[in-house]
Amino acid sequence: MPLINEWHASLPYIDGEPDAQARAKAENLISTELSPESRSTLHPEIPALSEPSFTPLVEQELARKEAGLPLTGGIDLSRYEAPEAPDGKANSEEEATKALKQWREALVQAYTSSSHLSMRHANLSLLEENGKNAWLIGNSQLEDILRNVEKELADTKQTVENIHKERKFAQESRHGELTSLEETWKNGVGATLDVEVAAENLRLQILEQRRQQAQQVAR
Template sequence: MSLINESHDSLPYIDRPLTPTATAKIHSLIRAELDPAHTTTLHPSLPPLPQPVFSDLITTELERLAQNQPFTGGVDPSRYEPQSKPAAPPSSSSSSAAEQDEWRSALQQAYTTQTHLSNRVTNLTLLSSFGQNSWLIGNSQMEGVLGQLERELVALKEETDVTNRERKRKQVEVQGEMERLERRWKEGVGKVLEIEVASEMVFRETLEKRRGGQS
């Protein structure tokens, strides 16, 4: 529900358009009533905005984006790439601890790469077997949603056209009465002004006669 209820009367089908001079004068009056800070200050009727609360990770990322710094870290894709085969496994009796650690690291890397490639093969196989049908079904569902939205849009446009035609009909029907009432209003205002002018003249004449009698 709106915080401020306002009603704007408008008869666009029978009202005469405003002249550029009148439009400029109206805009100047509106600007005179506006607070100079209305473009930067929220309306007092609006509730205060809630303060956002982000996690440390999101805060750090927002600060990085604000400073236009490049993204660093994340998942290292090189760990899933095929690795070069080491020369030969080291002998447990003659190899050093560094050689054994290097071989163990290469072996773990090979396991990681083999698992990743195996999963890719599985996914590609599933995509080849069921991907086409899933894509067609998805397209069919999207076409159904699109068709429903288009039908709703057509119905809303028809309702809008009906409303506009009905509003125009009602305004045109009362156009003659509105013009007659406007003329009567202008005539009434004119008569009131004439009466005020005549009253002022009578008052002045009476005042002059009183002054003349006193003299």
Template sequence: MSIRHEIFESLPYIDPEPTEPESLAAQSLIAAALPAEQPPHPSLPASTAPAFSPAISALISSTSKLDAIDTARYKPQSASLPADSSLDEATDALARAYTSSSHLATRDLNLSLLADHGKNAWLTGNFHLENILAQLERELAARRAEVDRLALERRRAQDAVAGEMRGLEEAWRTGVGSVLETEVAVESLKAQIREKLKEAQGRA
């Protein structure tokens, strides 16, 4: 499927429409000239086959579960210690528990903010994209209007000289016909002259 859908008028407007046999003959010539396999459009990037390293290929083919995320980091740390623990060990365990609790509370707050205001950020991004799309559509409409204006100017210019072109074509056809008639008359006259010369030589 072609990615180009625009069709621009480029043929002369003053030429008569081709007949059905002429159209079929032109289509057959075009089909005969087209290659059997048409290459992709130049605007399309060349297709490349993925070249994975052996390690990536083995990882993709394996069905083992990945342990890429350590879920223990997102679990609260317990401050419970054995009864015979020292004061320093208890202080360190309590500090780690406080740090873990603070981190999880901050993360929960961020997730709640994302749930509440993430939609607004997404809508804002869509708004900017819609503005870009609207600008591109305005530019496309301006280009289409320019193409239509140029096509109208071509139509008017060709219509203005249509009569002159038809007169020149008729004059050309008449001139070609006169040249052919003159050549036929000259050849006929030459044949008569040769015939007269033969008769004169026969009498002599």
């Protein structure tokens, strides 16, 4: 939503396109009115950007991407792999204890892998059974959203077009009045200039007559 809701009541349907000289003159007048820091400083009504706030993990990932380092860490998938059977030979009590520990670790890893495979099998079965319908329902919902957005866009375009038509009709219907007012203004300015020129000529004539009279008196 824009901060300022306004439009400029220009006359694009009546006024002609300015030539390069007139445009350059207008841009020069605008630039002289602007402050020197206008090109580097935002308008005071534009809100300042809020400082981003990321979690430590996101900041760590951004720093990694900025440094161009490869992706490391993440989920260790090796625990879902089928474990290798440890060597069952034990020639001493210490080796037997060590072998027993390895077998327990292998058993835990095998249980984890089995649970993972069972969950994957269940999920794939559910996907095979219900995935098609869920996909079709999702597509139908997206199509409904798309239709609503397209309808809203079409209504907005129609509203804008109607506004342009109303503006064009209003401006063209006032074209004669504006032309008459412009001619009246030009004639008024011209008459004012004629009066100023005549007044200046009369002033010069009065000064000339006074000068001549002063010369006659001096003789």
